[in-house]
Amino acid sequence: MKIVPNLYFIGGMRCGSTTLNLLLSQHPEIFMSPVKEPMYWRAEMLRATGATDTSGVAWPYAEPEAYEGLFDGVTTERWIGESSHYIYAQGTAELIRAASPDARIIVSLRNPAERLFSEFMRGVRAGHFEGEFESFLRRNATFSDDGRIVDFTPESRIGKGQQARLVKPWIEAFGADHVHFVLFEDLEDHAARTAVEIYRWLGVDDSFVPVAVHTQRSGVPRSRWLMKSLTTRKGPLKAVRRFLPRILREQVRSFVYSKTLERKELPPHLDLALRRFYEPDIIELERLTGRNLESWKVRALEAAA
Template sequence: MIIPHFVGIGPQKTGSTWLHEVLLQHDSIVLPRGVKETMFFDCYYNKGLDWYINWFSIGNIEKQKIGEIAPTYFDHLSTINRIYCLNPQCKILISIRNPIAKAISLHHHHLNKGRVSPLFSEAVEKMPEIITSGHYSKYIPTWMDKFGERQIKLIFLDDIQHNPEKVWQDLCSFLEISRIPLPSIANQAINEKKMSKFPWLAKLASATAIKMREYKMHNLVEKAKKIGLYSVYSGGESRIIPLTDKEYENLTRLYYDDIKFLEQLTSRDLSSWYRLTKNNE
């Protein structure tokens, strides 16, 4: 069995949940059961291929496309060879977002989980991937060198927001699955922005969920969500400390080469990305 057929490698906070939810609606697509991310190729590779395969309910292998949307893989270089060794023909989806907005959003994500400080600088010091995962000019060429440009598809969050039908049809063509109408779930709010009021409780809940998923107890995690356990991730919006003008300027300089790289690679005008402000992040 040669799997995966495709992997959405992220990075985080670029629309990966939308991709997962719409692909989940297609009859020809097989994603991990009950969980978005197996984290196999970066965290649990030592558990072996059987552990990975058991995440999937595989029927007619000739008609199905098996894969996952795993946004933590993008800037973990060890995942490249691991995926390639299993399937050199694997198709790679890379979702793209203004790296400045992405860094801010990823900081808020980890803050919501109780993992980092509300101060952006302190959060980055503890979790450098808040910044490094936006360096498209470093990581995209590495993935392209390994898999080839024809096996890689870039998907812009801007396009998901403004023309989701076209994104979906292009994605179906790329994955060589039937072109069906865009699933209705695509128009629903996904990953609504919230902030935990009690960071210690959110951190405990997040760590517990990760450990439960490691042992394939994802059904219990989903039930916990339904009964309201994840209400701990709300009510704390006042904990967010806005970036200073200087911090915005620093991010603009930091990501200048990455934005230029994307412009050259895609022939898109991304000049507005340099002008991100507190009002449009």
């Protein structure tokens, strides 16, 4: 490959990835792939294990030529980056390290109980899930008689909340100085300050002021027909968005979601069960990242009750 990115935002899912990608892509010293989540390195990982068909995980960017074409617009930018959820693709850290040993890695972290609930609500919005969150959780986890989660099915989304386990390979591969952690709540409440911290860490002009667009929306459609008509590939919103600048497209999407989605809250007893389950991993995550995650723990929920 002629161009190998030296900046990767690797996730996590439902942790503000679209907002962060937009903050990065606006900076004049940073070139971000115009396609979010090309997942090329996941295809490379599969090829390394002997797989011959990788189109299902990275189509249409599974091959080097297609992936490299995403960076045809690079000129004098200091950082060349892409945003894909590689944090969940075991083995990609080592592959990227071999191709770009000095790369910088950005990871967004979120209270794992809230992250899981947000992913569930997104699935409901998209029509992938039905029913209540508790039914979904009980289909994917084993509960004790006193309401504690003791295990989960390997294919479930619950494991995505074990963020210490997921980030450790990246710290080991690139070193702590080359991995920057962003907390979802900081991104939501202080997007401009979060952007400045990233710019400063990358050594680019930190006086640049980006436009912050929060596209994260958790809720159920007030009207499934309206949501489908607005967001389907052939719907009116998709047709209009093609002709809008990227920031304006995301602002339109955020506005539509704010008007068509009804926000739901994570049931307190399930919040407690999830926090209890994730707390050992949260403690390890604090050690790995040096960040204070006290608000994610059980005692923070109990104090607020």
